[in-house]
Amino acid sequence: MKKNILMGQSGGPTAAINATLSGVLKGCREFFPDGICYGARNGVKGILNENLIPLNDRISTEADFYALETTPAAALGSCRMKLPKDLSDPIYDTIFSVFEKYEIGAFFYIGGNDSMDTVEKLSRKAAELGNDIRIIGVPKTIDNDLPFTDHTPGFGSAAKFVATTVQEIACDCAVYSDPSVTIVEIMGRDAGWLTAAAGIPRLYGEDCADLIYLPEVDFYSDRFLEDIRRKFKEKTTLVVAVSEGIHSPDGTLYGADPNGKKDVFGHTMLSGAAQRLSQLVKEELRCKARVIELNVPQRCAAHCLSAADISESVALGRTAVKTAKEGNTGLMITYVRKSTDPYVLDFGSVPVKDTANKTKYVPVEQILPDGSDVTDDLLRELAPLIEGEVEIPRRNGLPIHFKIK
Amino acid sequence: MKKNILMGQSGGPTAAINATLSGVLKGCREFFPDGICYGARNGVKGILNENLIPLNDRISTEADFYALETTPAAALGSCRMKLPKDLSDPIYDTIFSVFEKYEIGAFFYIGGNDSMDTVEKLSRKAAELGNDIRIIGVPKTIDNDLPFTDHTPGFGSAAKFVATTVQEIACDCAVYSDPSVTIVEIMGRDAGWLTAAAGIPRLYGEDCADLIYLPEVDFYSDRFLEDIRRKFKEKTTLVVAVSEGIHSPDGTLYGADPNGKKDVFGHTMLSGAAQRLSQLVKEELRCKARVIELNVPQRCAAHCLSAADISESVALGRTAVKTAKEGNTGLMITYVRKSTDPYVLDFGSVPVKDTANKTKYVPVEQILPDGSDVTDDLLRELAPLIEGEVEIPRRNGLPIHFKIK
Numbered sequence: 001m002k003k004n005i006l007m008g009q010s011g012g013p014t015a016a017i018n019a020t021l022s023g024v025l026k027g028c029r030e031f032f033p034d035g036i037c038y039g040a041r042n043g044v045k046g047i048l049n050e051n052l053i054p055l056n057d058r059i060s061t062e063a064d065f066y067a068l069e070t071t072p073a074a075a076l077g078s079c080r081m082k083l084p085k086d087l088s089d090p091i092y093d094t095i096f097s098v099f100e101k102y103e104i105g106a107f108f109y110i111g112g113n114d115s116m117d118t119v120e121k122l123s124r125k126a127a128e129l130g131n132d133i134r135i136i137g138v139p140k141t142i143d144n145d146l147p148f149t150d151h152t153p154g155f156g157s158a159a160k161f162v163a164t165t166v167q168e169i170a171c172d173c174a175v176y177s178d179p180s181v182t183i184v185e186i187m188g189r190d191a192g193w194l195t196a197a198a199g200i201p202r203l204y205g206e207d208c209a210d211l212i213y214l215p216e217v218d219f220y221s222d223r224f225l226e227d228i229r230r231k232f233k234e235k236t237t238l239v240v241a242v243s244e245g246i247h248s249p250d251g252t253l254y255g256a257d258p259n260g261k262k263d264v265f266g267h268t269m270l271s272g273a274a275q276r277l278s279q280l281v282k283e284e285l286r287c288k289a290r291v292i293e294l295n296v297p298q299r300c301a302a303h304c305l306s307a308a309d310i311s312e313s314v315a316l317g318r319t320a321v322k323t324a325k326e327g328n329t330g331l332m333i334t335y336v337r338k339s340t341d342p343y344v345l346d347f348g349s350v351p352v353k354d355t356a357n358k359t360k361y362v363p364v365e366q367i368l369p370d371g372s373d374v375t376d377d378l379l380r381e382l383a384p385l386i387e388g389e390v391e392i393p394r395r396n397g398l399p400i401h402f403k404i405k
Numbered sequence: 406m407k408k409n410i411l412m413g414q415s416g417g418p419t420a421a422i423n424a425t426l427s428g429v430l431k432g433c434r435e436f437f438p439d440g441i442c443y444g445a446r447n448g449v450k451g452i453l454n455e456n457l458i459p460l461n462d463r464i465s466t467e468a469d470f471y472a473l474e475t476t477p478a479a480a481l482g483s484c485r486m487k488l489p490k491d492l493s494d495p496i497y498d499t500i501f502s503v504f505e506k507y508e509i510g511a512f513f514y515i516g517g518n519d520s521m522d523t524v525e526k527l528s529r530k531a532a533e534l535g536n537d538i539r540i541i542g543v544p545k546t547i548d549n550d551l552p553f554t555d556h557t558p559g560f561g562s563a564a565k566f567v568a569t570t571v572q573e574i575a576c577d578c579a580v581y582s583d584p585s586v587t588i589v590e591i592m593g594r595d596a597g598w599l600t601a602a603a604g605i606p607r608l609y610g611e612d613c614a615d616l617i618y619l620p621e622v623d624f625y626s627d628r629f630l631e632d633i634r635r636k637f638k639e640k641t642t643l644v645v646a647v648s649e650g651i652h653s654p655d656g657t658l659y660g661a662d663p664n665g666k667k668d669v670f671g672h673t674m675l676s677g678a679a680q681r682l683s684q685l686v687k688e689e690l691r692c693k694a695r696v697i698e699l700n701v702p703q704r705c706a707a708h709c710l711s712a713a714d715i716s717e718s719v720a721l722g723r724t725a726v727k728t729a730k731e732g733n734t735g736l737m738i739t740y741v742r743k744s745t746d747p748y749v750l751d752f753g754s755v756p757v758k759d760t761a762n763k764t765k766y767v768p769v770e771q772i773l774p775d776g777s778d779v780t781d782d783l784l785r786e787l788a789p790l791i792e793g794e795v796e797i798p799r800r801n802g803l804p805i806h807f808k809i810k
Contacts, residue, residue, distance in 0.1 A: 072573050072576050073576045073577045073580045077581070078580040163803055174478065175447075204801060296577055300574060301570070303709055397712075397791040398569060
């Protein structure tokens, strides 16, 4: 194989995608010590624009690696780009000519579904060309909805932020003696893993979400109002965790604007699931209701990292390089859970062609039959992923974020 | 004076109001070791309902005090209640009969403007009655808008959360190469202190808000669009910090629904300042825009406490008790800054009658003449208030919140 290594990041950022980048770099120092490690700026776009940066000197000290691992988002920049289906498209010639020019022997792509699709197409094209480049996908997504891996890098830190923040919100809400409903909207259009995390604090007797609604099952507003009335018999201030993706039985997103308004780009405007629920509570129950959307901090709150997530993400990056060193290509590296109590994790891989464009949902058996909560079994399965704190580098009370210059 | 002590919490919760409660309790152990310390549940409401809890045994170990200091919101519960102007109203007889029954020699009320109003009325009533009870107000508010005190307990932790989160959001936004505007809405209806905190990271060369709009000056949408166009010449992804309270020159809140819709309670519905700005950017600049409301976590994110804020809040509570011990009443305890570099803080007091219903605004000289940012001088003044981290008690990765049972 050629001597140099290329790596890139793609898709929505997470708080752990840089930890995986650090792991890939550490793996390269271990398994390919003689090659230049290039980083592609903005994923595949950086390959197409020949915007490749040698990283060996830019990230070299222990302090560099640690700062990189605790900086959110994607230090190399990201893109949202899907390669054409037709492998004879000239874009592939451009990419492979860049691989040739920079003598790239292995390419590691850290990303979600679209990135795995890119890995699949590029490794198929490489086979067609008889090019022995090794192309490995390394997963990430806060949504935890990739199949074949026990969970995804970035999910643990996002889940820790959600669980911590919902616990704090529940603490805040409880100070008043008047009835109120606080509706917390959580990311995850298709899968409810992150929303489910809002229940973890109850495993330890702490306050958290009283009701949890996932997108895996249909949502009925009348049942929701019944759930609220029932919970009000037990306590005065309620916290509801709701996935942005809850939908009516006919499949319409509950948060879509009921009048179907579109913005200037032609996208259907979302008033938001939580906004609509809050209106419902005010109108039908005449009760104080408020909305909290956890929004982008779910994927970038590096001040609330899960140590489990970060150390696993680093190890996953290293495993990717080891897997390439062993002569493999066209694989996605995976987490394999050996045991939950005690929590033991191992690593594996799966042909990336098997993973493309598939979604892993919360199993319906882990959702209560009435759709208003998740099982404690599910929470116990998620709990180890948020354990441990990471002390981030700080200056004057604020994080020091690593930048690749 | 009578031997027992009463304390209560009132108004919107903060992440530091329990630290002050802890300080008051510690002060009582030091200065009034023989009295019973009662906590009033839900502020003045707890006095009226005779819902007073002896705290001496409930909060006694070092671990109890530490857990209390790191738990957000109000451990005794809160209320929003203003006492009648007329001191001959029978409600005052009820309150003073409870003071008599429980042999209360001093009452400490931790809260914002309404609570200081309560302290003022009760101390005036006490004087009328010839009752020697000592009544002391201890301030709190994340808004930092109380006069006569250098800053307010709770502001430092809220400002640290805002600065940290906006820095992380800026890091997240920067990953894509397409132009975008992210508008972060920050609490503070009348005063922009908390919104200004979104600029602190720039003192250390970190990414943060590129534009900052406070409610102290009029907001003009055409100038805002000009500011965005100007900043786009320097960089591709912009972050805007905006106070929820920005308003047009005629005084209308910019976030008020333009059609003046009201909810079922008759409150004018706010579509939100950031929502309106985002629409403006999409429509006028045809550019990607998104909205992040930091919302309630600003006041309860105890996983991101400022050590300066917490230790000062504890010391302020102790100072309140010392001040009462010295025979004073009708005072609000204050922070007095001796120096910013090095940062040195002392404590003082002011007659509570002078403070009632006054607001401390960000001085207009600290806002750039075009209204699009704040001065570095202001940021340097705020910076010491967010310094230092607090390691909160945790179990399995999640906070342990203290509850008074």
